[in-house]
Amino acid sequence: MRIEGVGAGPAGLWFAISAKRCDPSHEITLHERRAPSTTYGWGIVYWDDLLDGVRRIDSATAQALRTNSRKWAGQRVCVRDRRPVHLGGTGYGLSRQRLIDVLARRASELGVRIEHESDVVDAADLTNADLVVLADGAHSRQRRRREQTFGSIEWTGTNKYLWLGSTKTFPDFTFAFEATPAGWIWLHAYPFAAAASTVIVECREGTWRGLGFDSMTSEACVQELSRIFARHLDGHRIELSADDTAAGHWATFTTVRNERWHAGNLVLVGDSAHTAHFSIGSGTRMAFEDAAALARSLKGCRPADLTDALQRYQDERRPAVLNLQRDAATSAAWFEDVDRHMRLPPLEFGYALRMRRESAPGSPLHHALHRVTQWRVGRTARRSVTVIRRAVATRRR
Numbered sequence: 001m002r003i004e005g006v007g008a009g010p011a012g013l014w015f016a017i018s019a020k021r022c023d024p025s026h027e028i029t030l031h032e033r034r035a036p037s038t039t040y041g042w043g044i045v046y047w048d049d050l051l052d053g054v055r056r057i058d059s060a061t062a063q064a065l066r067t068n069s070r071k072w073a074g075q076r077v078c079v080r081d082r083r084p085v086h087l088g089g090t091g092y093g094l095s096r097q098r099l100i101d102v103l104a105r106r107a108s109e110l111g112v113r114i115e116h117e118s119d120v121v122d123a124a125d126l127t128n129a130d131l132v133v134l135a136d137g138a139h140s141r142q143r144r145r146r147e148q149t150f151g152s153i154e155w156t157g158t159n160k161y162l163w164l165g166s167t168k169t170f171p172d173f174t175f176a177f178e179a180t181p182a183g184w185i186w187l188h189a190y191p192f193a194a195a196a197s198t199v200i201v202e203c204r205e206g207t208w209r210g211l212g213f214d215s216m217t218s219e220a221c222v223q224e225l226s227r228i229f230a231r232h233l234d235g236h237r238i239e240l241s242a243d244d245t246a247a248g249h250w251a252t253f254t255t256v257r258n259e260r261w262h263a264g265n266l267v268l269v270g271d272s273a274h275t276a277h278f279s280i281g282s283g284t285r286m287a288f289e290d291a292a293a294l295a296r297s298l299k300g301c302r303p304a305d306l307t308d309a310l311q312r313y314q315d316e317r318r319p320a321v322l323n324l325q326r327d328a329a330t331s332a333a334w335f336e337d338v339d340r341h342m343r344l345p346p347l348e349f350g351y352a353l354r355m356r357r358e359s360a361p362g363s364p365l366h367h368a369l370h371r372v373t374q375w376r377v378g379r380t381a382r383r384s385v386t387v388i389r390r391a392v393a394t395r396r397r
């Protein structure tokens with residue numbers, strides 16, 4: 001099948017790799033409007049399930065991603081200068097640029113053509129393709145042109161956020177909350193390489209205005225944020241990304257949902273099909289899972305059977321994505337309501353943050369575990385149990 005893709009981000013690239021692994025006879029070209037080795041954002045966070053899914057399709061990519069990632073263990077919730085509250089959890093941080101580079105190299109090895117600086121104005125112009133994969137991200141121009149066809153809905157949250165970085169290597173996944181005269185402001189930070197961490201700053205819109213961020217230059221803004229969060233930065237600064245044209249622009253998170261994921265020979269994957277608030281760190285995994293499912297549904301497919309294959313893909317992915325989007329909305333709402341949670345004592349505040357995605361309150365045993373892990377010995381024991389559980393799970397897989 002002749003396939004053209006709009007966008008060579010995680011969704012487009014992993015689709016191309018997965019499709020080639022399923023059926024090497026596919027001819028695939030990806031159009032990417034950016035130059036090679038340029039992307040937006042800093043590092044992303046992910047968990048074992050992403051690596052497992054990748055390994056099942058292409059162990060070479062799984063190995064390269066793991067090698068380029070930094071593992072973190074534990075989460076820490078800091079409210080001003082109070083003693084941090086510790087939460088469990090382990091995961092990986094990975095530079096977005098590394099991720100794109102690893103995937104692009106592997107796609108090229110498998111015979112995928114990537115045309116950089118190729119900005120697709122209208123996917124309908126790609127007339128040589130049997131299938132056009134729209135992997136052009138959350139603000140997909142191609143989807144927006146066909147809003148009615150896909151039944152697209154977009155809505156924005158109320159908090160403001162900024163995706164930044166720092167040369168400080170945060171020891172674990174850190175949430176740090178600081179009080180300002182205009183209200184609470186906080187960061188979500190995690191390491192993704194030596195001397196490199198992602199720092200996402202978030203606050204309510206009123207706080208953002210009250211601190212003057214609505215009228216500050218990007219440079220003044222990072223200076224002010226470095227000052228506000230100085231106690232967490234050990235002399236390092238919060239920084240803008242040099243190659244990111246969107247750097248320094250505060251945003252409100254846009255959630256995207258589509259009733260239909262395909263129309264004619266067009267199909268949506270990744271953020272163009274759906275987004276999930278960054279506080280659950282799952283957008284890339286969802287993009288990977290879409291891409292793999294689409295590749296599977298196309299295995300052995302002739303152009304005449306395309307609609308059935310695309311419908312199978314939608315039927316498999318859409319319900320799973322809706323579940324995750326519900327979780328993400330609950331998590332986003334928790335952060336929009338931080339002032340209310342701040343009335344809790346620190347230990348309970350940390351627990352509420354940990355449980356923010358759950359529909360039911362945690363069991364007494366779970367809460368007891370939370371209390372025990374505030375001591376180093378409790379954390380060490382918990383980590384040992386996690387290591388064993390992960391080893392068993394890996395072996396089982």
Ligand SMILES: Cc1cc2nc3c(=O)[nH]c(=O)nc-3n(C[C@H](O)[C@H](O)[C@H](O)COP(=O)(O)OP(=O)(O)OC[C@H]3O[C@@H](n4cnc5c(N)ncnc54)[C@H](O)[C@@H]3O)c2cc1C
Pocket residue numbers: 006007008009010011012031032033034043044045046118119120121135136137138140141162163200269270271272278281282283284285287
């Ligand atoms: C602040 C923030 C933090 C996040 N943190 C995490 C995290 O920790 N973990 C996680 O899993 N996810 C995270 N995400 C989500 C993650 O970044 C996305 O889910 C993921 O990038 C989706 O991949 P994609 O390929 O669908 O879209 P994108 O990564 O946006 O890629 C789309 C590509 O299409 C190209 N393109 C667009 N239009 C055209 C066109 N017309 N012609 C040619 N090319 C085009 C773009 O240049 C881009 O390269 C975060 C998101 C945000 C906003």
